[in-house]
Amino acid sequence: MLARKCVRALDYNCNLYYLFLYQKHYNENVFLTLISSAGRLDGKMREKTLTMDTLNPQVKAVEYAVRGPIVIKAGEIERYLEEGGTKPFSEVIKANIGDAHAMGQQPITFLRQVVALCTFPELMDSPSFPEDAKWRARRILQGCGGHSLGSYSASPGVECIRKDIAAYIEQRDEGVPSDWENIYLTTGASDGIMTILRLLVSGKDSSRTGVMIPIPQYPLYSAAISEMDAVQVNYYLDEDNCWALDINELHRAHQAAKQHCQPRVICIINPGNPTGQVQSKKCIEEVLHFAYEENLFVMSDEVYQDNVYAPDCQFHSFKKVLYEMGPEYFSSVELVSFHSTSKGYTGECGFRGGYMEVINMDPEVKAQLVKLLSVRLCPPLAGQAAMDVIVNPPQPEEHTFKQFHQEKSSVLGALAEKAKLTEQILNAVPGIKCNPVQGAMYAFPRIFIPPKAVEEAKALGMQPDMLYCLRLLEETGICVVPGSGFGQKDRTYHFRMTILPSIEKLNVLLGKVRDFHIRFLKEYSGLE
C-alpha cells in the first residue's frame, strides 16, 4: 500500500516499469526511503540532458526511407499476425529492402565454405570441404595477425585481399591497371561512401560543400548529406528515357547550385538504385568530361555491377571509361568506386563486406583517409573474406567451378526473369508505368494517384505515395517504399519494390499490387 502510494508519487517523472521491477527485488523498507526522494522530485523536475530540443539537429534532419515508418508499421503487422491477429492476408511480404537472403535466396556454397574454414580452421582437416576452398582460406588466414579472423587487420584491409581485388579489377576492366594500395576494404559500401564524404564535407566551411546526387537516389546519400550538413544538389534522371542521366540536366543543376554553394562532388549510382537503369558508355564519358571540366570529385556507386539483365545493356566501370578517355583524364580526375558483398549474386548483406578503389587522390589526403579509417580499426574480417571469394572465385580448372557457376547463374538468371516479369505485369496495370529493370534489384514504377487521394494525403500531412504505400501494406501485406523517400519530380509518384521474392511469391505480390491499384483508383476517382 505504502509502496503503491510511493510509486504513484514518483509516477510522473519516473519510469514506472523500472519502479515495479525495483519493487520485485527490494523489500518495502527500501520503498519507505523513497518518500523523501519523492518529495524532492515533486519539487524539482530533473530535465533530461538529451532531448529532441538538444539533439544534434543534423541527426534530426536525417531521413532513411528504406527502413522508415512504413517498415516499422510492417513489423507491427507481422507481430500482430504472429500473435494470432487477423488481416485480409496471411503474411507480410517485405519488398522494401535489397536483402536477398531474407527473401529466400540461398548463399553461394563456396563462399560460405571459405568463410567457415577461416572461422574454424579445424575444418581444414575435414574431407567434406573442397581443397579449392581450403587453399583460399589458408591464404586469407596467412594474411591475418596470428592467422586468426579474430585479429584486427590493417585499417585498409588484409593485404592479400587488397591484391586480389586489384587483380580482379584489372581483369574486369580488360587490363586497365589497378594498384592494390588504392584499394580499401569497407564495412559494406555505405561505410566507404560516408568516409569519403567525410573527407570532402566540412560542417564549418563558410562556402558550403555541394554534393550532386541523382534524383531518384538511394537515401544513404541524402542521409549522409544531412548528417554532415552539406548541400544536396539534385540532378534529375530522365524517366521518359529509361531513367537515363542527361548531361544537360547536370549542367543545369551545377549552374543553379553555384549560386548558393560550392559543388565539389558528383555521386553516380550505376546500375541505378532505385531506378534500375544501366548507363551507356557514352553517358559515362559525358559525366567524366563534365567532372573534369568542373573540377568535381567523382563517387561512383557500382555495387550492382554484376546485376545487369537487359540484353542490350552492359556494365561499364567509370574507371575503365576514364582510362579510355586518355591520360589527360585518367591522370587527373579524382574517382572513387564502391563495391559490396551485399548485392550481385552473393547477396551477403549481413557480412558487411565491401571495398572502394581510390584513383588520383592526393597522397597526403590518402594518408588522412587511412588515419580516419584507423580510428574505427578495421572492417569485419568475415566480410573481408567474403569479398575475397567474390573477386577470386573458382576458376574453370577447379573442381568447385561447376557448382559455383551453376549457383551463380541460377541466381542471376532468376533475377533477370523477375526483372522482366515485374516490368510486364506492372505495365499491364492502368495507371502504372514501369521502365525496364535493366539492372540492380528494384523496380521504380510511376503510379497515377487521383487528385482526391492527393488531397486526402495532404490533409493527413503525408506524401501521397506514402498514403498509397501504407494502404497497400494494410490491405495486402505488401511492404514497398514510397518514391518520396528517394526523391522524384514534383507531382509524380512512385514506389520502389525489390524483385527479390521467389517467382511464385513475386507473381502473387504483383497480382496483389494490380488488384490494389485498380481498387485504389476506383475508390478515389470512380474509374474502373
Added chain:
Amino acid sequence: MLARKCVRALDYNCNLYYLFLYQKHYNENVFLTLISSAGRLDGKMREKTLTMDTLNPQVKAVEYAVRGPIVIKAGEIERYLEEGGTKPFSEVIKANIGDAHAMGQQPITFLRQVVALCTFPELMDSPSFPEDAKWRARRILQGCGGHSLGSYSASPGVECIRKDIAAYIEQRDEGVPSDWENIYLTTGASDGIMTILRLLVSGKDSSRTGVMIPIPQYPLYSAAISEMDAVQVNYYLDEDNCWALDINELHRAHQAAKQHCQPRVICIINPGNPTGQVQSKKCIEEVLHFAYEENLFVMSDEVYQDNVYAPDCQFHSFKKVLYEMGPEYFSSVELVSFHSTSKGYTGECGFRGGYMEVINMDPEVKAQLVKLLSVRLCPPLAGQAAMDVIVNPPQPEEHTFKQFHQEKSSVLGALAEKAKLTEQILNAVPGIKCNPVQGAMYAFPRIFIPPKAVEEAKALGMQPDMLYCLRLLEETGICVVPGSGFGQKDRTYHFRMTILPSIEKLNVLLGKVRDFHIRFLKEYSGLE
C-alpha cells in the same frame, strides 16, 4: 622515343606510373594523340579537388596514436626484415594494440564453433560439432531473415541476441532489470561510442558541446571529438593514487570548462585504458552523483569488464551502482554502457562485435538513434553471433562447459600473471614507475626522460616520449605507443604497452625495455 618525350612532357602533373602502364596496353599511335593534351596541360595545371587545403579540417585535426606514425614505422621495419634486411633484432614485437589473437592467443573453441555453424549450416549434420553449439546456432539463425547470416538484421540487432544480452546483464548485475529494447548491437564498441556522441554533438551549435574525458584516455575519444568539432574537456586521473578518478578533479574540470563550452557528457573508461585501473564502487557513486547534479549524459566504456586481475578489485557496472543509489538516480541519469567481443577472454577484434545498453534515454531520441543506426543498415551478423556466445556461454550442466571454462580460465589466468610480471619488472628499472595493472590489457608506466633527451626531441619537433618510443623500436624492435598519444600531465612521460604477448615473449620484451631504458638514461645523462 616519341612516347618517352611525351611522358616527360606530361610528367609534372601526371602520374608517371599510370602513363607507363598505359604505354604497355596501348600502342604508340595512342601516344601521338597525347601531344595535344600535353600542350594543354603545359598551359593549365589542373588542380585536384580534394587537397590538404580543401580537406575537411575536422578530419585533419583527428589523431589516433594506436595506429599512428610509430606503428607505420614498425610495419616498414617488418617488411625490411622480411626482405632480408638486418637489424639488431630479428622480429618486431607489436605491443601497441590490444589485439590478442595477433599476439598468439587462441580463440575460444566454442565461440568459433557457433559462428562456423551459423556461417555454414550444413555443419549441423556434422557429429564433430557439439549439440550445445548447434542449438545456439540454430536459435541465432531462427532470428535471422531467411535463416541466413547473410541477411541484414534489424538495425539494433537480432532480437534473440538482444534478449540474451539483457538476460546476461541482469545476471551480471544480480537482478537489476535490463530491458532488451534498450540493447543495441554495434560494430565493435567504437561504432557505438561514435553514434552516441553524434546524437549529443552538433557542429553547428553556438554554445559548443563539451565532452569530459579522462586523461590519459583511449584516443578514440579525442579523435571522435575532433571529427565532430566538440570541445574536449580533460579530467586528469590521479597517477599517484593508482590512476584513480578523483571527484574534486571532475569538479575542477567542469567548472573550468563552463567558461568556454557547455559540458554535456562525461565519458568513463572502467577498467581503464590505457591506465589499467579498476574503479571502486565509491568512486562510481561519486561520478554518478556528479553527473546527476550537473545534468551530464554518462558514457561508460566497460569493454574490459571481464579483465580484472588484482585480487582486491572487482568490476562494478555503472548501471548496477546507479540502481543501488535508488530510483531518484536510476530513473533519471541518462547512461549508456558499451561492451565488445574484442577484449575480455575472447579477444575477437576482427569480428567487430559489440553492444550498448541505453538507460533513461528520451523515447523520441531513442527513435532518432534507431533511425541513425538504420542508415548503416546493421552490425555484422558474425559479430552479433560472437556477442551472443559471450553472453550465453556454456552452462555447468552442458557438455561443452568444461573445455570452455578451461580455455577461459587459461586466458584470464595468463593475463593476470602477465599483469603482475609487467608491473614487477618495470618497477625494478631505475627511472620507470608503473602502477599496478589492476585490469584491462595495458601497462602505462611513467618514464623518466633526461632533460637532454627532452631538448633533442624538441629540436626534432616531436614529443619526448615519441623520441623514446621511436628509439626503442629502432633499437629493439619493440613497438609501444607514446603517452602523448593518450594525454598526460605536462612534463610527465609514459608509454602504453599491452600485456598480451606470451609470457616467454613478454619476458624478453620487458628485458629489452629495461636494457634500452638504462642505455637511454646513460646516453643522455651519463647516469649508470
